[in-house]
Structure formats: C-alpha cells, structure tokens
Amino acid sequence: MDDAGAAGLSDWYISETTGSEPQRLRVVGADGNGFRARLVSVGALAPGAVVAGIHSVGVVGRASYRSVQIAENRHIEDIGVLAYLNHSCAPNVAIDVERMVVTAIRPIAAGDELTFFYPSTEWDMAQPFQCWCGAEGCLGWVEGARHVVRDVLAHHVVAPHIARLAGLKR
Numbered sequence: 001m002d003d004a005g006a007a008g009l010s011d012w013y014i015s016e017t018t019g020s021e022p023q024r025l026r027v028v029g030a031d032g033n034g035f036r037a038r039l040v041s042v043g044a045l046a047p048g049a050v051v052a053g054i055h056s057v058g059v060v061g062r063a064s065y066r067s068v069q070i071a072e073n074r075h076i077e078d079i080g081v082l083a084y085l086n087h088s089c090a091p092n093v094a095i096d097v098e099r100m101v102v103t104a105i106r107p108i109a110a111g112d113e114l115t116f117f118y119p120s121t122e123w124d125m126a127q128p129f130q131c132w133c134g135a136e137g138c139l140g141w142v143e144g145a146r147h148v149v150r151d152v153l154a155h156h157v158v159a160p161h162i163a164r165l166a167g168l169k170r
C-alpha cells in the first residue's frame with residue numbers, strides 16, 4: 001500500500017520453520033514506530049506456500065488498530081512482524097486463521113511486498129483508511145468486510161468467519 005521510497009532496510013529478519021524451507025521476510029522502511037513499513041519476501045514463493053507462522057499471545061474480544069480477527073468474537077494481538085503486512089485490494093497472501101499461518105495465494109517473486117486483503121479477516125475495522133493500492137477494483141475506503149459488496153468479497157480468499165458473516169457460499 002505504501003511506498004517508503006528511500007527509507008533503509010531494517011535489520012529485522014525472521015526465520016520461520018513451518019514450511020519445508022525456512023522463509024525469510026524483511027521489514028522495509030520502518031521508521032521507528034512501524035508506520036509506513038512494509039513486509040517483503042526475501043525469496044520467491046509459490047501459491048500455497050506457508051510464508052510465516054502466527055505466534056500471537058494475545059486474544060481479545062474486540063478489534064484494535066493492529067489486531068487480526070480470527071473468529072466472530074476473537075481478535076489476536078501481538079502479531080509480531082505480521083503487523084507490517086499491509087492491505088492490498090489485489091493481495092498475494094492470505095491469513096489462514098484455522099492453521100494460524102500466512103500462505104501465498106499468488107506467485108511471489110523475491111523482493112515483492114507481501115500484502116493481504118484486510119476484509120478477508122476483518123468484519124468491522126477499528127481504524128478504517130483510504131486505500132491507494134491502485135489495483136483494478138480497489139475498494140477505496142477500507143473498513144472491513146461488513147462494508148464490502150458480497151460479489152466483491154466472493155472473489156477473495158476470506159476466513160471462515162467472514163464467509164459466514166457475509167453469507168457467502170463456500
């Protein structure tokens with residue numbers, strides 16, 4: 001979503017062992033408070049590949065700015081490096097809330113930013129924002145699946161609770 005331009009690379013590398021190969025992710029453009037940073041894949045990833053495991057320790061009952069919704073009334077916080085996963089209306093990863101992993105849903109090249117479709121997990125977001133992703137069919141104002149036309153949602157990989165809440169046939 002965001003292009004941090006000349007911002008430098010952070011030293012934050014993580015290694016995940018949930019896939020057959022350790023996947024390395026890199027946070028680019030962190031400015032101290034995490035804003036405008038983005039998460040980049042160091043290597044190429046095939047669709048279906050596990051990009052990262054989710055090791056959250058905090059489960060709460062309502063959405064916050066940095067939470068990810070995993071069920072109708074459950075949101076996880078303290079999501080670590082995944083807090084840098086920006087929204088795109090044409091995402092290349094999805095959050096699998098049942099396996100608690102992030103998976104590639106499109107071929108990803110080395111150096112690509114990893115993005116997910118926030119309404120794929122978020123029903124009603126705590127902090128809506130204007131999307132400038134430039135994708136065809138960009139939502140514009142992003143405020144959760146509750147506010148997305150069902151036909152649009154149906155074209156995305158969405159979490160089971162979103163499919164249920166939106167009345168999508170799966």
Ligand SMILES: [Zn+2]
Binds near residue numbers: 132133135
């Ligand atoms: Zn967009």
